[in-house]
Amino acid sequence: MSQQAILSLSNLSKRYDDHWAVQNLNIQVAPGAIFGFLGRNGAGKTTTIRMIMNLIRPTSGEIRLFGKTNKELKADLFKRMAATIEYPGFYLNLTARENLLYCAKMRNLSTRKVNEMLELFDLKEAANRLTREFSLGMKQRLGLARALLHEPELMILDEPTNGLDPAGIQEIREMIKKLNREKGITILFSSHILSEVEQISSKVAIIHEGKLVDEFTLEQFKKESKHFIALKASNQTGAVQLLNSKFNTRCQVMDGLIQIPDVKIQPEIVNRILIENGIDISHLSLYSETLEDRFMRLTGGKDHV
Numbered sequence: 001m002s003q004q005a006i007l008s009l010s011n012l013s014k015r016y017d018d019h020w021a022v023q024n025l026n027i028q029v030a031p032g033a034i035f036g037f038l039g040r041n042g043a044g045k046t047t048t049i050r051m052i053m054n055l056i057r058p059t060s061g062e063i064r065l066f067g068k069t070n071k072e073l074k075a076d077l078f079k080r081m082a083a084t085i086e087y088p089g090f091y092l093n094l095t096a097r098e099n100l101l102y103c104a105k106m107r108n109l110s111t112r113k114v115n116e117m118l119e120l121f122d123l124k125e126a127a128n129r130l131t132r133e134f135s136l137g138m139k140q141r142l143g144l145a146r147a148l149l150h151e152p153e154l155m156i157l158d159e160p161t162n163g164l165d166p167a168g169i170q171e172i173r174e175m176i177k178k179l180n181r182e183k184g185i186t187i188l189f190s191s192h193i194l195s196e197v198e199q200i201s202s203k204v205a206i207i208h209e210g211k212l213v214d215e216f217t218l219e220q221f222k223k224e225s226k227h228f229i230a231l232k233a234s235n236q237t238g239a240v241q242l243l244n245s246k247f248n249t250r251c252q253v254m255d256g257l258i259q260i261p262d263v264k265i266q267p268e269i270v271n272r273i274l275i276e277n278g279i280d281i282s283h284l285s286l287y288s289e290t291l292e293d294r295f296m297r298l299t300g301g302k303d304h305v
C-alpha cells in the first residue's frame with residue numbers, strides 16, 4: 001500500500017480460555033476509506049474493535065493507529081479517533097443538547113461544536129427534549145454526534161444500525177457516507193448485514209470464526225465476481241451433455257439450475273440449440289455473483305445472520 005494505513009492490524013489474536021475469538025488478523029485501513037468489517041454473530045468483530053480501542057488486551061499481535069502503537073499514541077489515541085460500541089448510553093434526564101454540552105465540558109472541548117453536531121445529525125428540533133423520550137434511531141444519531149465533537153480523523157462503529165428500522169438504517173447509512181465525503185473521516189464499521197456493507201463500503205473484510213477469510217475493494221469485487229448463464233431444462237442431463245460438447249465448456253448443476261460458466265456464450269444461441277434438440281427450457285437468466293453469494297460461499301451463512 002503506497003499510502004500509510006491509518007489503522008493496521010498485524011497478526012492480531014485474542015484467546016479466551018480454550019478458544020480463539022480472533023486469530024492472526026491482518027487488516028490495513030487506508031485514509032479516506034469506508035471499511036466494512038463483515039461477519040456472522042460471534043465471528044470476532046466486537047473483540048477486534050475492543051482491542052483497537054484498548055479496552056481489552058490482545059493475546060498477541062500488533063495494532064498501529066496513525067502509524068503508531070497504542071503506547072506511543074497514549075492520550076492522542078482518543079483525540080484522533082472515536083468509537084461507538086453497541087448501544088450508546090446517555091443521561092436520560094438531560095436533553096440532547098445538555099448531554100452534548102456535558103460531554104464537551106468533561107473533555108475540555110469547545111462547546112461551539114454542539115450546535116454544529118445537532119444540525120449535522122438532524123437533531124436541532126429535538127435538541128431540547130429529554131433523551132429518555134428518544135427513539136433508538138435518534139439515540140444512534142446523538143451517539144454519532146457525541147463521538148464527533150472532538151473532530152476525530154478515524155471513526156470506528158460497531159454495528160451502528162443494530163436494532164434500527166429500515167428508515168433508521170437508511171439515515172445512519174447516509175450519515176456515514178456524508179461524514180466520509182464532507183469531513184474526510186475514515187470509517188471502519190462492523191456489520192452482519194450484507195446489503196448495508198455492499199452499499200457504503202469502499203473496502204470489505206470478511207471475518208469468520210476469528211479469522212480473516214476475504215478482503216477486497218468493491219471495485220475488485222465487481223471485476224472478479226463470477227458471471228454465468230443459469231437455466232432449467234426438461235432433460236437436465238441431456239442438456240448438460242449437449243452444452244458441454246457444443247460450447248466446449250463444463251456446465252455445473254447447482255440448486256436445480258444448470259450453470260454455463262462462459263460469459264461469452266449468448267443466451268439466445270443456448271436457447272435455440274436446446275430447442276432444436278428437443279429439450280424445453282423453463283428458466284433462462286444471466287447471473288452475477290452477489291456479495292451475499294460470496295459471503296455464503298466463504299462462511300456458509302445467510303444475509304441477516
Ligand SMILES: Nc1ncnc2c1ncn2[C@@H]1O[C@H](COP(=O)(O)OP(=O)(O)OP(=O)(O)O)[C@@H](O)[C@H]1O
Nearest residue numbers: 016020021039040041042043044045046047048192
Ligand atoms: N469476555 C469473553 N469471554 C469469553 N469469550 C468471549 C468473550 N467475549 C467474546 N467471546 C467469544 O468470542 C467470540 C467472538 O465474539 P465477538 O463478540 O467478538 O463476535 P462478534 O463478531 O462481534 O459477534 P456479534 O455480531 O454477535 O456481536 C465468540 O465466540 C464469543 O462468545
